[in-house]
Amino acid sequence: MIASEISGVRIPYSRLSREVTEFIRETESDLLFHHSARVYFWGALTGNRQGLSFDQELLYTAAMFHDIGLTARYENSRLRFEVDGANAARDFLRSHGISENDIETVWNAVALHTTPGIPEFMRAEIALVQAGAGMDVAGRGYGQFTEAQREAVIAAFPRETDFEHGIIDAFYQGMKHRPDSTFGTFNDDVLAFKDPHFRRIDMCSVILASDWNS
Numbered sequence: 001m002i003a004s005e006i007s008g009v010r011i012p013y014s015r016l017s018r019e020v021t022e023f024i025r026e027t028e029s030d031l032l033f034h035h036s037a038r039v040y041f042w043g044a045l046t047g048n049r050q051g052l053s054f055d056q057e058l059l060y061t062a063a064m065f066h067d068i069g070l071t072a073r074y075e076n077s078r079l080r081f082e083v084d085g086a087n088a089a090r091d092f093l094r095s096h097g098i099s100e101n102d103i104e105t106v107w108n109a110v111a112l113h114t115t116p117g118i119p120e121f122m123r124a125e126i127a128l129v130q131a132g133a134g135m136d137v138a139g140r141g142y143g144q145f146t147e148a149q150r151e152a153v154i155a156a157f158p159r160e161t162d163f164e165h166g167i168i169d170a171f172y173q174g175m176k177h178r179p180d181s182t183f184g185t186f187n188d189d190v191l192a193f194k195d196p197h198f199r200r201i202d203m204c205s206v207i208l209a210s211d212w213n214s
Contacts, residue, residue: 006152009044011037012057016096023092024064031166032067034157035136039063041153043132045145047124054124058102062109062129065089070174080181081174086111114185137167168193 004010011017025033040063047054069077069084077084086107093103109129112119119130134140142150160166172194175187182188183201191198207213 004152004156006041006156007045007146007149008048009041009056011040012060014057016098017057017060019096020061020064020092024068027068027071027073029071029170031160031163032070032170034160035163035167036064036067037157038136038153038159039066039129039132041132041157042135042141042145043128045149045153046131046135046141047128049144052124052128054128055102055105058106059109059125059128061089061093062106062113062125063132065092065106066110066113066129066133067170067174070170074174075177078178078181080111080185081178081187082111082114114187 011021024036028036040060043059043063044054044056047059065085065088066082067085068074068088069079069081074081074084079087089106089110090103093106105123105125108122109119109126112122112126113130113133116130120127131141135142135145168190171187171190175182175191176195179188179191179198180201182191184203188198188200192200
């Protein structure tokens with residue numbers, strides 16, 4: 001995968017980044033692969049605009065792994081899909097001799113990308129993966145990118161027709177076998193939207209039914 005430079009951002013040209021690309025390309029659907037690449041560009045462009053210092057290679061790795069937990073290889077997992085992705089990134093980076101400090105950054109970036117209110121106060125790479133994912137899925141920060149930037153990213157990594165329903169379906173397929181893992185996250189919105197039989201866990205009922213109150 002080769003993308004031309006977009007407003008000073010390009011995919012890092014390193015052995016690690018090339019092998020990340022190959023691994024994710026072989027694992028994910030076109031929809032998730034292109035989405036993950038766009039997440040990197042939205043995140044890196046945001047970081048540059050805000051004057052943040054970040055490691056492009058770590059940001060790229062985290063962005064590319066952030067949704068791998070939704071793929072079929074995790075169809076028997078009961079973990080949150082974000083944790084599956086974070087663990088996959090950790091194992092991949094360890095096999096490449098990356099430092100544990102950098103691995104922790106990538107792990108947190110992947111694991112927390114659907115958790116609002118926390119990543120923005122952590123290392124830049126962690127904050128920018130969430131920012132990039134929010135832009136690509138929900139359009140958060142859309143107006144902060146120039147029209148030229150938006151067009152260039154989409155030209156390099158096209159948004160599929162009806163991407164919105166496609167990404168919702170990808171979330172559903174990746175989580176329908178582990179509904180309890182969506183408790184306390186917005187992921188239960190996806191299951192409620194797709195499955196009329198899904199019932200959310202009520203935190204108040206959990207508290208009232210706990211052993212402390214028996």
